[in-house]
Amino acid sequence: MTITLVRGRYVIERVLDRDTAVIHEDGAVAVEGDRIVAIGSHADLAARWPAAGTLGSDRHVVLPGLVNGHHHVGLTPVQLGSLDQPLELWFATRMVARDVDLHLDTLYSAFEMIGSGVTTVQHLHGRAPGPIEAVEQAALKVIGAYRAIGMRVSYSYAFRDQNMLVYEDDAAFVARLPQDLGARLAETLARFRITAEEYFAMTARLAEATEADPRVAIQLAPTNLHWVSDKALEGFRDVSEARGLPMHMHLNETAYQKRYARLRGGGTAAEYLRDRGLLGPRMTLGHAVWLTEADIDLVAESGTLICHNASSNLRLRSGVACLNCFAKRGIRVAMGMDEAGINDDRDMLAEMRLVLRLHRVPGMDPAEVPTAPEVLRMASENGGLTTPFGAAIGTLSPGSFADLSLVSWDALSHPYLDPLIPVVDAVLLRAKAGGVETVMIGGEVVMRDRRFTRIDREAALAELAAQLALPLKPEEERRRVLARDILPHVRDFYAGYLDGEVREPFYAPSSRR
Ligand SMILES: [Zn+2]
Incomplete structure (x- = not known):
């Protein structure tokens, strides 16, 4: 089977504890079929599989799905x-x-x-x-x-x-x-x-x-x-x-x-x-x-x-x-x-x-x-x-399903991000959905450069809009009236329902006094 190398300036393999993640700098994961078969430095994996195709670059962060x-x-x-x-x-x-x-x-x-x-x-x-x-x-x-x-x-x-x-x-x-x-x-x-x-x-x-x-x-x-x-x-x-x-x-x-x-x-x-x-x-x-x-x-x-x-x-x-x-x-x-x-x-x-x-x-x-x-x-x-x-799922460990995303490093670090900031913090604090460029699920790219590979998003949304532009059906009208009529009775049901109950969670600031 063919191998694809998914490459990143940082490849985040997994989180070890509160403060530590396993990160491969100038790294890559090797994907075969729907699984990850190896993770390490891009140079090592490229030497091992010289004919492999490549996804990503040294301008990306590779995140577990x-x-x-x-x-x-x-x-x-x-x-x-x-x-x-x-x-x-x-x-x-x-x-x-x-x-x-x-x-x-x-x-x-x-x-x-x-x-x-x-x-x-x-x-x-x-x-x-x-x-x-x-x-x-x-x-x-x-x-x-x-x-x-x-x-x-x-x-x-x-x-x-x-x-x-x-x-x-x-x-x-x-x-x-x-x-x-x-x-x-x-x-x-x-x-x-x-x-x-x-x-x-x-x-x-x-x-x-x-x-x-x-x-x-x-x-x-x-x-x-x-x-x-x-x-x-x-x-x-x-x-x-x-x-x-x-x-x-x-x-x-x-x-x-x-x-x-x-x-x-x-x-x-x-x-x-x-x-x-x-x-x-x-x-x-x-x-x-x-x-x-x-x-x-x-x-x-x-x-x-x-x-x-x-x-x-x-x-x-x-x-x-x-x-x-x-x-x-x-x-x-x-x-x-x-x-x-x-x-x-x-x-x-x-x-x-x-x-x-x-x-x-x-x-x-x-x-x-x-x-x-x-x-x-x-x-x-x-x-x-x-x-x-x-x-x-959930890590980029060998044997896992190849579920991952390529996030633009430039989008979260340009024009400057001090190297003092750890990579995971940089992603958590600064990455936006628009910077998620490409997503792979089970070894298949389902979104490439923000375009879905199997489904025409614009056509699907246009169809949804067209269907919902139609007038309400009688059954939908009936439910609206029912929701309006029932709401005061639901409110009445819960009036007094909490009497005798502690109304603040045990960790609320006021209960710590
Ligand atoms: Zn829920």
Whole structure:
């Protein structure tokens, strides 16, 4: 097979610890097929493979492919009519979203992700109307879009079998609504309910259908504690163990969810999962803003992972997760952009910069705050560990999948950058998506000089615009009216919900007094 050398002024192989990355100056990786076969100095590798083709130059930084560890949709909620709201109200406003062609929608955010150096996405696909056959078709459309553009995907459908709108039984909530509104809501919610048996069977079929594609993996997503019945939770534990499949679960995103867990089980959400055998290295907790100190110990001791969704937590008033507490206890933390980042797009470099900045608490001890190498590891290697691809992605080690990006060194260093600045810090602090020139996934260049090699981006976006220029369909109109009518009742439901609950996380400044 032919060898390609991917060359850079700096090739960042992997992060070793908080302060150290393995960097090859005037380096290269040798790619054969879809894997990296060697890494070292460009001169050595060029001597070993004199006939090899070359990608990159001494004006580039070669970065490991980034992993967006938590992602749901293409067009952002804002684009589809929902302003940022507290999470529990925002759920209701999301009903206004139009029906978007899933192929084009998935491509839309894939353009943004790849354009900022993301090579793998953890796609948690939510809210496709049933029956299960329709959900499966929707899943195949999303997966098909990633296959079309050449992006690596860990796909899961987000399972819900109860409490579809607020944190109580649907029938109980509907019964308190005016009759007509209750009927309209019940009808809508019923369309989204699937059983655990249907879900696990579909997951197995999706895995079989995509088995031959090394860039696709299927995993499990019990969406959040309030959405999953005890019976289904048992199913997730058993299926995950039997098939060795990772799980990704939103948990403790808001104080309201912390309260819900106490009402359901008398303790915390993490304790609830522990008691049912769901914590461990196959489980990733998305958000985890409202864990208690004891919960963090549980997470650390069980080897459970966390996915930090910083922008989303800010936008939906969820709070700020205590990344510094997680790091202190050695928890492996990935990061994700959830629906969209702080700039309402999927710019992973911007998200990394936010994570690096957000946790810089006052003080002088450097060990208290995140470092650039640590954030790079969150966005690459740790992200990989939350997917079935595991350690085969996220570093440029020999044997890994050849997933990487070439970032223009000039774009981040011109006209001058002092050599005192370490390379990883330079990338974290100064690299912008526009400087990501070329992206390789599984040994294939999917974006070259910012042009996608397999898909015509402009044509896809024009088609998306044309489809959404059409007037609303009656069903879309119906959902808008429903969202408007239901919102005050959702607000009423949560009035007083937090009474008796600690309203600040344990690490909040005021609780340190
Ligand atoms: Zn999410």
